[in-house]
Amino acid sequence: MENEKNRKTSPLLALISPTQFILGVLLAFIAGAVFLWVFGESPADAYGALFKGAFSSKRYFAETLLSTTPLIFGGLAVALGFRCGLFNMGVEGQIVLGGMAAAYVGYAWELPLLIHLPLALLAGAVAGGIWGAIPGYLKAKHRIHEVITTIMLNYIVFQVAAYMIAVGGPMKADNELPVSPDVLPTAQLARIWEGTRLSGGIFIALIFAVLVWVFLFKTRLGYKMRAVGLNSSAAEFAGIKPGRMMVWAMFLSGALGGLAGAVEVLGVHYKFYSTFSPGYGWDAIAVALLGLNHPVGVVASAFLFGVLRSGSITMQAIAQISKDIVLILSALIIFFTATNQTLRPILERLTLRLDTRRAK
């Protein structure tokens, strides 16, 4: 008995979050199968086609990683905001704005590669960052809720973006299409896999996941942000300025959103047009939720959503199943990860019991 008392906490506890993640996804797929079955489709065929579409060839797999990239950035953006207690619903707008700024620097300035590419990325980050910092400031100074302001700022960006490349717009290229001129080669992200569109952006995204992890859990600023996010009264009591942290958090969150857009423009499209993001910013919210606002979780769930996105296109083509089923799946995943929070204590007890048994 004494033995048992002196035991350190269980290493198994570290497995709870991954379990929660996997369980959420699994339950969603099961429920999705029920939906398919009710609609008279074969779940096996549908899922088969989905995974075939995501993995079965080099090109398909590259497309999967390609949509994973902006989702990692976007997911990190939302997660970072959440860690400071802020709900950044403006990632979609930040993506578009970031893409726009990166494209402009990419085509309008002539610079050597080593400066041009980083500068274009930076422009995207700063544009997104400022766009994020505005709601942060409004929240800190005037207590206006960030959900409202971020969504409203989205609409401003969408309209500005449309105007920029409309006939007579300042960023319009010399052709009939509503697009910007092509980004100069010195500002393009290199393709890294022959015969596919995959660019080095995926590595930048992974590097940023590591950076965000270090930032949140190892730096002073990250620490302060988390303190504000979990209990701003206590943070304030300890001399941390909650308002300032909010502005910073929203700036960084917006910057990550801006980077998502910049990497997409500089690595995939090489030009800006107003609809280049197929809603990555909205998926990003689900990515962060499923990833439990942890960079590792975000990478994993971004990959899953990448699979869903790229697989769904093929699924529609081969199995003739509307790709909207993927929307249902995404919704189910969110639903189950949310409800899974209630499972957490149960999982904890379970691990504990396993652990006591193992110790005996």
Next chain:
Amino acid sequence: MYLEMKNIVRRFPGVLANDHICLEIEKGEIHGLLGENGAGKTTLMNVLCGLARPDEGEILIDGMKVEFGNCLDAIKCGIGMVHQHFMLVPVFTVTENFILGNEPRKGARIDTARAREMVLELSEKHGLKVDPDALIKDISVGMQQRVEILKALSRGAELMILDEPTAVLTPQEVEDLYRIMRSLQEAGHTIIFITHKLQEIKEITDRVTVLRDGRVVGIVRTKDVEQVELARMMVGRDVVLRVEKDQHAPGEVMMSVKDLRANDSRGLTKLKDITFDVRAGEIVGIAGVAGNGQEELVEVLTGLRKQESGSITLDMQDISQLNPRERMYAGLAHIPQDRQRRGLVMNFSLVDNFLLGYEDLKPFARGPMLDYREAEKFASKLIKMFDVRTPGSQILARTLSGGNQQKAILAREFQRDPKLLIAAQPTRGLDVAAIEFIHNELIKFRDQDKAVLLISMELTEILDLSDRILVIYEGEIVGEFKSGQATPEQLGLLMAGSKKGQM
């Protein structure tokens, strides 16, 4: 036997909170539950009220085995609990909180008129006066507690569990609670009463079960034991229940407060031109009934609230315009009254909580990074020094027992080595041994020629520790005494505003 808990075992990661506990409760008794911080009292009661499942063991009511999946199951068996930290919705009225989860209906709508009547009826019956229309956030803690008790009663609680109900009450409110408890007992209710105050155990309970380290170490009839014996049983050694301190000559003025005026959040004047000094090597106690401006005073002194006028100097430096962090660095530390709101980030690990306020200082700050190896060392040191009962520093603060949360805050704030320590209810929720320790620390601190401003609703604590006592009433200092000159009666009268009085 009305209720039996047999061989209850409940584990947490790294902790055996309840180690084969047996508890027997007779019908109609007031049963005390006593034990050190972290002994497992709250955990055992959570098991009893259905909030937690035991890993092993069983519960019998009137000899019948029962199993509770949740609180509703327990309340169906007549078991209700008033928690250490209340569970009321601050922006709801008393009535709304009262019916929450159990709303009387008229068709699809909530029958508010009927609900209001129910509150009045019940409060009449048990002599628990409450205003059914007041918002929870506007009423005193004592009132909130009544609402919790009424709520449990309305669900048909036969057995009432009160987890440290007196920790947050003023002495007057404690008296009221005794009265309520006795009237409930007369009406046939059974009560389990948790407290760390031995005189309360003596005063109100019939029997008491003592826990230590997750186990039962004694079950006694209250009238057969002395307080010191109870203390020995629960701690395992002799405890000095009275503070021993020598005279110490105060030195220079450490903090000087002049004509301080401040409002509360609703804009009402709460501090009316207060002036006082605290000297080095002096403990100054502020006695007063809760809500007479103490909270505002502390907030203004620490920089969490702006004063309307007046000045504050600390060690010759004017700090009235500094922000909380700058005041901290200027030599001010503060033990907040509300540990869960101000003192700790409940979902932070213990290490992260210890870092609060240190994160920009050497050796923890390294450029933009935090040195967690240093932080871990720091954490182990504080845990050891202040005897925080925890399986490790990575544990979330939320999972610590109430008293151990308090110890963690104390450890952190003492460690700042301030010139002046503002201690608001520093021993709230602590067991006798921990109180002894903290009182000694405060006196040691004073003996190093530092200053302490002590704010406490415990009159005995104020009387025992203070070298000088100030009485605050309606935002004014209405009396000042040297140590040994004041009697509790005198203080009590002044605190109540002499004749003006409270109801």
